[in-house]
Amino acid sequence: MKATKADSMKSVRSNKSVRSAKSLKNMSSDILEDQQPSFEECLPMVCRKYSCPFSIFVKKDYQHDDFYKQLKAPEESVKYKKITVTTPLPNSATFQGDFMRPDDRTTATSASEMSFDEDAIFITTYYDNVNNLTEIYLAKIRPVPRSLMQIIGYLAPSYEYLTKITLYACNIDSLVIHELSKILPKTAITDVxxxxxxxxxxxxxxxxxxxxxxxxxLSLCRCKINDEVCKEIASRLHYLCPAERTLLLLNLSSNHITDEGAKCLGQALRTNRHLRYLNLADNHIGDDGADFIFDSLIEFRLTYDETMKKRKRRLEYLKAKRSFLMKFLAECDATKESDEYSQFSRKSGTKKKKTSVTSLKNKGFKKDISKKDKLISGEDGLLRAELFANELLGPFIDPFSPLNTVLRDGYSHCTGNMVLCYLNLSYNRLAYPSMKKLVALLQYQKLIKRPTQSGLVKVGIEGNCIPVSCVEYQKINDLTRLAKSAHNISGRMSITGLKSRSRQARISLVPQPSSGRN
Incomplete structure (x- = not known):
């Protein structure tokens, strides 16, 4: 008995020690998480470790468009810590505030009194109201070292709320773009x-x-982009390209794009169904380039290549659906054979028993189930497989699907791109004919627009070679105002429709037995 008591006491102590060790481990992990260094501390630390030939100077700031921060008084917003210095700077030079945004230079009076190294690199980090890193801002760094982008790519995946990176007025090369392209897939960055x-x-x-x-x-304003570069960017916006599925905003303003670049963008808009915002202001686009863009937003005839590619995509979809149906039916047959084999083994291995009323009832119930299984294995089984295939694969979605095309004069015509909402062609070389075509475009979209489609809601045309006052101006303003109001109303209706649908019961994929009614 003494031995058992001692063993029990040891087991209790061991359990207590295990529990205490687990609690200490949890506490240490919590402490480590709380003591995890911020980005402002990690970046200079890693730069020192790899002996980078520059000094890092990081400024921490908070987002100015934060709703909770706007509710606070202006005096409280100034109390935030503006700058964190983590590396010694031997040389002295007056700080001009180049690493800040233009609208933030007036608020950093305490930072302008400090002195920094001539080779120092200034970085600004922006946080939200919950103290999560959301943006890394680099401004007027000449040049941007490739090693700095590699270090940022090493640290950025640890910050799950980091969604934006900005390089404003910096001297960068193709290697920096290459490193930036490697950062994007590893992080949650969506804004460049x-x-x-x-x-x-x-x-x-x-x-x-x-x-x-x-x-x-993606904003590429004042980047000296010509038609060749614009052609390469537009080729990544066609249907089924990686960027076509994600890119919503493209800013190419203040560049050197002419009618050739606008033609490439217009060809991309024929199949692109995700881009909502396109800014081409302050370029060299004329009436011909605007016509290429407008022609993709109204009804246009499909070319031979577009028709063949559409058929190929349709054939691939049908092949994938057929392979899924065959696999599903094969699995159903395999399960049925295994069930029959198990029933046969049970019948052969068991002895005959006396029959009773309850056993006869059970046999009748089993016969009914076998009849239902036979029904499901036939046409109902194929219907069930098709329902599962539609559930997993979804409907055939294509820019030239039957819902978006019409047959006219023996040729297929697409109804046009109804996804693009904002188009800015200000300060280009447009003339009066472009105004007339824009009015016809807005009137066409108003007629064929469905409740789920937006169409053009805002168009920028000021600063072109067009009359200051004309009837087309008023028509464009009226049509865009009506499109905007209709878009807002349809958006509210779609939201309420989703809420009402969510309350309804889901449709069962298993076919129900017929009730005998025609």
């Missing part, structure tokens, strides 16, 4: 802004090539 950062090689299209890219907003 390279305004005022021209690349001599013009390989911006590398940002749109990766299959796992999540990029939604």
């Amino acid at each position: 802004c390279l305004d005022g950062s021209p690349v001599p090689e013009g390989n911006y299209f590398n940002l749109l090539d990766h299959n796992e890219t999540r990029i939604k907003y």
